[in-house]
Amino acid sequence: MNGLTGMEKFSHLEDKIYLTIEFAKKMREEKEALEAELNELRASSGNWLAEKARLESRVESLLSERDAIQLKVEAMLDAMTVIDVEVAEAVGRAM
Template identity: 75%
Template sequence: MDALTGMEKFSHLEDKIYLTIEFAKKMREEKEKIERDAVSLRRDAGSLQAENARLENKVEKLLSERDAIQLKVEAMLDAMTIIDSEVAEAVGR
């Protein structure tokens, strides 16, 4: 009876060892997947940072162009006001 009990204990220990091995394999696979995901995320972050910098430059350029156009429009409006005054004076004579 003692031998059977010893064999049962050994079998139980064997089961635990196999479960531990399977758990270790699963953890290794998950770690490798997480590492691959991290590499992919770093690569994506790098390209997104580059895209962000490009878009910031484009926005700065567009804002600069807008300011230049605004100055030109204001100058044209000022010129039209002067012309309107001159036309009003000429018509009034």
């Protein structure tokens, strides 16, 4: 740069300024794109949290239903055991 004229130095400085402006524009565009992506992710995470709560509630409901069915099955098995004993006694008396 030592042998450059004043006009060449000015032109070189002008090029640097334009490159800096283009860089700043690019950074602004990237920032806006990242902010938009962040907003989408925030909205999406809210949806996922609502879905998680809904699924947790459904699981609790299904577990309660399972427990109720288990109690009914156990009661039926107990009743069958009583019936088996009564049938065995009745068969034994008949003979």
